[in-house]
Amino acid sequence: MTPEADEMVAVELAINGKPTHLVVRPDETLLFVLRDSIGLTGTKGACLEGECGSCTLLLNGAPVNSCLVLAAQVHGGRVETIEGLAHGDKLHVLQRKFIESGAAQCGYCTPGLIMAAKALLDETPNPDEETFFRGMEGNICRCTGYTSICEAIRGAAREWSR
Amino acid sequence: MFSQPTTLEEALDVRARCGPDLLPIAGGTDIVVAMNRGQLRPAGFLDLTHVRGLDAVRHENGRYECGGAATHATLSRLPVEALAEAALSVGGPAIRNRGTIGGNLVTASPAGDGCVALLALDADVELAHASRGRRVVPLREYFLGYRKTALLADELITRVRFPKDWITAWYKIGKRGSVNISVVCCAIGRSPTGLFHIALGSVAATPIRAPHAEEIVNRDGLTDGAIAEAADAVRRDISPIDDHRASAKYRAAMSVTLVARLLRRIRDRVKEPAR
Amino acid sequence: MTQNIQTIDVPIAEPFAEPLVPPSQTPYVERPHGPVGRSEDRIDGPEKVLGTALYGADLFYGRADCFVSVVRSEPAHAEIVAVDPSAALKMPGVLGVYTHRDVRGTNRQGLIVRDHPVLAESRVLFRGDAIAVVVATSERTAEDARRAVRVDYRPLPVVADMDAALAPDAPRLHPDGNIMGGKRIRKGDADAALAAADVIVSESFCTQTVDHAFLDLEAGIAHYDGRTLTIHVSGQWVHEERRLIALALGLPLESVRIICPATGGAFGGREDISIQIYLGIAAIQHPGKTVALRYSREESMRARHKRHAMRIYYTVGATRDGLLTAAKITVFSDEGAYRSTGPAVCRKAASHATGPYRIPNVSVDVYGVFTNNNPTGAMRGFGACQMAIAYEGMMDRLAARLGIDRLEVRRRNLIRSGDAVTTGQRIPIATAVECLDAAVRRLRQCPPPRPTDPHKSRTRPPALPPHLRRGVGYSVICFGLGYGDGFPDASRARVGVSDQGRIQVFTGGVEYGQGLITMAAQVAAEELGVSVRETDVVWADTEQTFESGSSSATRQTYFTGNAIRLAASELKEQLLDIASKLLGVHPHELELRDGCVVGRFDPARSVPLAEVVAQGRARGYSLEATALFKPRTVCEDFDTGQSPRAFITYLFGSHIAEVLVDIETGEVRVDRYIACHDVGRAINPQSVAGQMAGGATQGIGMALMEEVVNRDGRIANPNFTDYILPTFRDIPPVECVILENDDPGGPFGARGIGEPPLIAATPAVLSAIADAIGVHTHTTPCTPQRVWELLHPDEAAVPPDARFSLAPPHARLER
């Protein structure tokens, strides 16, 4: 059980509901594999140290920083990315609210924010302020400021709890 | 090479055989940061995230027993204030879902918030080896020096034990509202017998206990005078440095401030009339 | 070009003198009927929320053939003795290592003065200077090879800060010495006025080095087919990038094409050329291959220019009633290793040194000082935002000294319409007071419910615990829009109609989040009577679009908005002309509305635009129009800094921050935030509010936490773990108040909004902290430690006197 150092690893996982088989290097991050090996570039990298949340996606329903998760660790897991959110032409309510509230300016933090917000509202459809911050505090927006983003998420929450 | 055991036995076995060649990885929130910065290129990994039960928290005989891979998210839900708040102060939710207490204890950063909270709870840590078995080390003896610990290269952290019903308090000074590396943090635990355990982070080479300060409140209780004296005595327990995060002077002053603040907070909780 | 402009004598106006043009009667421009003035959804919204927008690094997948990595200087100051790529070249997968010897052009870059070698020749001036470019078959190999390139240095003494740079025996970093240059303003007689003043207040301010920290790291691809070098990289001014790259790499201008992909923020940080040029070097060496390069966060922070750290010595004289009579200001600005846009930043700092205040006697000296830190250049609010910290800090100090209310002191000195700013330029519509009043009115109202928790009561707890103090702070600022100062400033736009009848707008401007392309669509659609949904915008591609100048200096709405409007109205002439023939109605009696040409007096006479277009095509109309908007400004006089029109127009704004300060730990929380700006007209109010909230967030970051820590020429915090940005918890809802006083020259009366919100935010927060703790702030950012040090000056890490090390004689005057 001591094969070559750079032996590749086979990983079975579901990406946006689709069973996927990947062969990855042990040290490749999930972010890198999604973006550069299979072209799901909706998930963004920005700090590559878990500080900004741009790379947030859902692993088994919970938000994680895909820049810090090794792809090989995700074996057997369920991955949801921004690409899996809309149904055909129909935007997810968070996506729609982000547009309506002007919450996506440069748009770079948007996919990560939307995924973090989805995790938050999946668990707590109508969060109080502390829960809201706990759910969103790992995502940084440099450009839009947080006001319209909070409005978008709150707007989505209103529809969510209906 | 990548090993992904599902049982603890298997994990300990791989660890014993491959030792430092396979870097144990749990949440990766320390390791992968270092990899992404180009500071670390491990030859292979021993993935602990699939080991059944290693992330669980159990509760027996008035103590919690949490697995080495229990996440900050899990700890943040425990009714042990200092630990829960420390865990909640780590990163954002995505970090807390991945980062583990075992990783925090192994990284042993002077700013390790989990380490500080557990020191204030006088926790024990269980270090296990496939054939030598398990040894339990009191956390106050576990930190040996700057990022050096009692863990050997062929062992894993399997469990951390700490009391359930102590009165505890926590405060971390950071430079913003969340996702802070502590500039100074402090945790205090009071055992049911009235003994105080004062721990601080980012004021020495390791997370530390503050024996001088403890001695005063253990002796005199929580009078205004004793609190002030204990807070002042903490200066003898710490050895802060100047770095790009803060000055030694500020860290020293904040150690004093936080010890006093948290002792007062505990006094309010205990509702013990000031003597 | 230095002209001798006669200094305009500015009498001291009476406080509360009637403005020349009361704002309510500002020239009425035109009332839009269509999309202008509406919060239209961003046209790039869907692709951004779907994750399908392609940013630089998203272009790698399926395209990149080989990867580029840049060898950078380790020492901050050294001679290069030798570069030895042999070990790297031996590595499997390495395709080449290139140095300045392989660059065929001038090998020079720099926006104002081309003083920066693209690849270092004999000397490196900061830790991050590029030395060689590595090309390899994989990103990892390129990275390994980069480390394997051996560079031998002869170390030179590091000039770590401005004190070291100005020391008599300092090593010379540039042939002319360590003073890059500067800017001077002389108006009236500041010395005499100070001597006569009832009170004199002085202070020394230190502002920090700031990183743009846009999230979308520098990344992109390039391809050279033997004739054309095509580069897909985000910038802020693609046409200038093309010029610089062509010159530096020795290609004809027509052989370089720059296409800007989706861009995740810029804030001035993409004004200087970045990876484009290294990609160009690599692509030329490997024709037919698509080469790719992306920075890590650390490389991004090491390589890029920064916001100037400034030392500002500010002295004001005033009457007992708080009327300012004199200001004497000396500024030293850490220029870093190369000029970048430093000269413009120094000039901006000088012309904005007294902000929106009326001071008859002013003397300003700004010096840019070379050091071995990162070059410093453009960043949102360039130069003006540092000065706002100082002049607003002085207003608070003056108020405290005289025992006059802070708002009152400001009102007494703020310029009114028709008054002149420090450069002598009269401002026909100056709404500083209106902004302040509107913000204060808002403050008196109950704050709206927080979106983070609509249920939570916003009534304040009656009493704060003893360690918490509440404070409120105000700022009022002004900002001259555009490059100004006589610098050629123009925008071109083309508007056409596609065969399908869609309106097509072409602009060279870069959309990096600020909303440029939605504005462009709204302006064209308004003019042509269609909806934004029927309008497409092609932007920032040097092949398809004309030059529109940079997306910076808050200029695109004004300049490109005007150019688009002009082009669209040209096109409209054609459309009406065609329709006139179809309908038999005089073109002046026709208008474009809801996708039809309609008789103005006889709406029954109408023809759909599509038919007009088809007829036009058949009759040989071009169905497109191009326009140039190029207003003139006048260069400030060399000796006095005076100019009748240094800037095309001025913007005003006022912010209010409420903070809670923990006086034991120094922690600060911003509890309430109000931003008010006069934008002329909000073409898209939601977009304007977005710029206000985003700018305020960056300004709050600058006030409280953001700081590049330079230690001996090394950045101690080149990552987001230690270069920290505001999070959700740091920013309360930004309550936006938008004032609209039409600008006579702006498109539909619009001015702009990009930079002012950042400029106004930092001083408002600092003022609030001072109010809470009873001690004025002077050094940014106000981290918990710095706030605590203000209360415990004896324990400060940097002795309080250190900031006076460069002080001119006026810096300690007090009376």
Ligand SMILES: Cc1cc2nc3c(=O)[nH]c(=O)nc-3n(C[C@H](O)[C@H](O)[C@H](O)COP(=O)(O)OP(=O)(O)OC[C@H]3O[C@@H](n4cnc5c(N)ncnc54)[C@H](O)[C@@H]3O)c2cc1C
């Ligand atoms: C954005 C961000 C913010 C953060 N904020 C904080 C903070 O506020 N406070 C704080 O204290 N920390 C913080 N951290 C650091 C980090 O989250 C913690 O130290 C975390 O607990 C590490 O756990 P992990 O499982 O991710 O460790 P890993 O990175 O997986 O491993 C860390 C080390 O522990 C070893 N290891 C892990 N588990 C075991 C085990 N069971 N037995 C033996 N060895 C083991 C690994 O081999 C490695 O050497 C932050 C990190 C990030 C990225």
